[in-house]
Amino acid sequence: DVKVTQSSRYLVKRTGEKVFLECVQDMDHENMFWYRQDPGLGLRLIYFSYDVKMKEKGDIPEGYSVSREKKERFSLILESASTNQTSMYLCASSATWTGESYTFGSGTRLTVV
Amino acid sequence: RKEVEQDPGPFNVPEGATVAFNCTYSNSASQSFFWYRQDCRKEPKLLMSVYSSGNEDGRFTAQLNRASQYISLLIRDSKLSDSATYLCVVTLTGFQKLVFGTGTRLLVSP
Numbered sequence: 001d002v003k004v005t006q007s008s009r010y011l012v013k014r015t016g017e018k019v020f021l022e023c024v025q026d027m028d029h030e031n032m033f034w035y036r037q038d039p040g041l042g043l044r045l046i047y048f049s050y051d052v053k054m055k056e057k058g059d060i061p062e063g064y065s066v067s068r069e070k071k072e073r074f075s076l077i078l079e080s081a082s083t084n085q086t087s088m089y090l091c092a093s094s095a096t097w098t099g100e101s102y103t104f105g106s107g108t109r110l111t112v113v
Numbered sequence: 114r115k116e117v118e119q120d121p122g123p124f125n126v127p128e129g130a131t132v133a134f135n136c137t138y139s140n141s142a143s144q145s146f147f148w149y150r151q152d153c154r155k156e157p158k159l160l161m162s163v164y165s166s167g168n169e170d171g172r173f174t175a176q177l178n179r180a181s182q183y184i185s186l187l188i189r190d191s192k193l194s195d196s197a198t199y200l201c202v203v204t205l206t207g208f209q210k211l212v213f214g215t216g217t218r219l220l221v222s223p
Binding site for chain 2 (some may be wrong): 032035040041042043044045048058090102104105106107
């Protein structure tokens with residue numbers, strides 16, 4: 001089975017801190033994604049990457065950046081954390097552009113205080 | 114208007130009941146359709162794809178109506194373990210992302 005691992009299950013950070021969320025997949029997938037999930041708003045795409053060093057903005061990229069230096073690793077960076085970035089962050093990977101092979105990590109619940 | 118809309122529920126049904134969820138999408142260029150399942154505090158997992166001709170997987174049946182732009186999921190003989198949130202998901206031709214509905218919550222009681 002494809003495994004997508006997110007480095008932290010729960011994270012508490014202070015306003016203004018730089019935050020790194022790490023995601024690693026073990027199936028040589030080309031595509032990786034970062035979503036955030038909030039009650040009533042569902043999952044929203046922040047950034048995605050279809051190749052090493054390539055990145056594309058999703059629907060809500062403001063306040064975030066990403067890094068993909070290796071195929072298996074996709075990092076989400078909150079440059080200066082704010083309380084409105086408190087959320088569940090989900091990483092996903094896929095080998096194709098269809099949803100069938102999207103596999104999600106177990107999520108990181110980030111609280112910014 | 115949201116790209117993908119679902120009734121948030123919750124749908125409360127007894128074990129053994131049949132329950133159906135609908136989902137509507139706004140973009141007629143939507144190309145691929147899926148149902149994902151998400152358990153409380155867990156990540157979404159693919160339940161099934163939705164094909165134009167309709168498809169079935171055990172107790173689950175998915176249907177697509179392109180003319181009316183809606184997708185349905187039917188669950189027969191509900192089990193306690195079916196309690197979860199069901200997410201309707203679409204993709205657009207040429208776009209490399211999934212668009213998620215906010216989910217429909219199902220509670221199956223003994």
